[in-house]
Amino acid sequence: MPQTLNKPPEDSQAWELLERCLLPFVFSHAVAVIVATILNTFGISQISSFVLFLLFLSVSLGSTLFYHNLKVTAAGKAILITGCDSRVGNALAKQLDDLGFTVFATFSNKNENNEIACKLKDQCSGRLRVLQLDVTSERDIHSTFLYVNEHLPDGAPGLWGLVHADAWVALGECEWIPSSVLKRSVEVNFIGVSRLTQVFLPLVRRSKGRVILVGSLFARIPSPVRGIHCAVKAAVEAWGNCLRLEMRRWGVDVVIVETGEYVSGSAWLKDNASLLEQARDMWTQLDPQTRREYGQELFQKEMIALERYTLGPEADLTQTTRALTDATVRTFPLRRYMPVSRGERIRALLSDHLPKPIYDILYTD
Known part of the structure; x- marks a missing residue:
């Protein structure tokens, strides 16, 4: 039984509230200075800009907090979640079902995960539907679209939420990853996401x-051995930001939830029993010159070190599930949620703003 990862208390909700209130704070200060200057210039009033700032701030913050806590009604709304064979997708499906949503929980391979699918269905209400959906299969995508379109709740105009929780993680140095594994990672994590969204956008x-x-x-943090994972997640986030701008005219929100360490989907390197065997397969696919330059000892040492990514303690998904739920039920969701530890948040901040040579010294082994 894997142990649960013990992390410091999360403060992601406080950061989200701070982000929401930052603009009203700046706006109140700017308006207060302008209004006070105009009143004093024309002798209408001698009120100070600080008093006006407090007045505007109380009104703007009160309005912001009111809108921040508004939630949609779950009844009559449907959600499609991909990757429910992962811990993230599975936990979210249960949470949204408990809130009253009609959940279409999809599995990338329903037959292989039949036990998990049956358990999920038993733990949830009759509203939840379990479906087969391999996001790399055009046939699965269209058959799922037809099923969802025919089984929307009565009176629902379309699909309320499309949650992309499916993921396939490829680990290893960039030069070592076989082309078949690289292709699979791109197909699942990027092409599948974009194609599924294209098909379901009319319903959304x-x-x-x-x-x-x-x-x-890690879309924003360079990390050795996870180069492919960093690349595909960066591609998804860039694509999502563009989609958000395109969908504004339709009133459709596009939300990115940036998860942290150990919160991933299925990994290519799955367990310790097959780890060394997969490492040898990867090694034999390298050309002889590359094998000589790296050396057998270095290769095996780095591959064994990957166990901390595949066999590490299980992450506490409470904050991740909470962020995904907020993105679904808030009337005005944030554009980005970061349910990560304080250390991960600081690392991302330093990666964004520190000179790269200094960041590399601090965080690269």
Whole structure:
């Protein structure tokens, strides 16, 4: 039984509230200075800019907090979640079902995960539907679209939420990853996400719903051995930001939830029993010159070190599930949620703003 990862208390909700209130704070200060200057110049009033600032701030913050806590009604709304064979997708399906949504929980391979699918169905209400959906299969995508379109709740104009929780993680140095594994990672994590969204956007537009992307903090943090994962997640986030701008005219929200360490989907390197065997397969596919330059000892040492990514303690998904739920139920969701630890948040901040040579010294082994 894997142990649960013990992390410091999360403060992601405080950061989200701070982000929401930052603009009203700046706006109140600017308006207060302008209004006070005009009143004093024309001798209308001698009120100070500080008093006006407090007045405007109380009104703007009160309005912001009111709108921040508004939630949609779950009854009559449908959500499609991909990757429910992962811990993130599975936990979210249960949470949204408990809130009263009609959930279409999809599995990338329903036959292989039949036990998990049956358990999920038993733990949830009769509203939840379990479907087969391989996001790399055009046939699965269209058959799922037809099923969802025919089984929307009565009176629902379309699909309220499309949550991309499916992921396939490829680990290893960039030069070592076989082309077949690289192709699979791109197909699942990027092409599948974009194609599934294209097919379901008409349903989402009809309900003025939202598209929710489960990203990764490593889209912004360079990390050796996870280069392919960093690259595909960065591609998804860039694509999601563009989609958000395009969908504004339709009233459709596009939300990115950046998860942290250990919160991933299925990994190519799955367990310790097959780890060394997969490492040898990868090694034999390298050309002889590359094998000589790296050396057998270095290769095996780095591959064994990957166990901390595949066999590490299980992450506490409470904050991730909470962020995904907020992105679904808030009337005015944030554009980005970061349910990560304080250390991960600081690392992302330093990666964004520190000179790269200094960041590399601090965080690269």
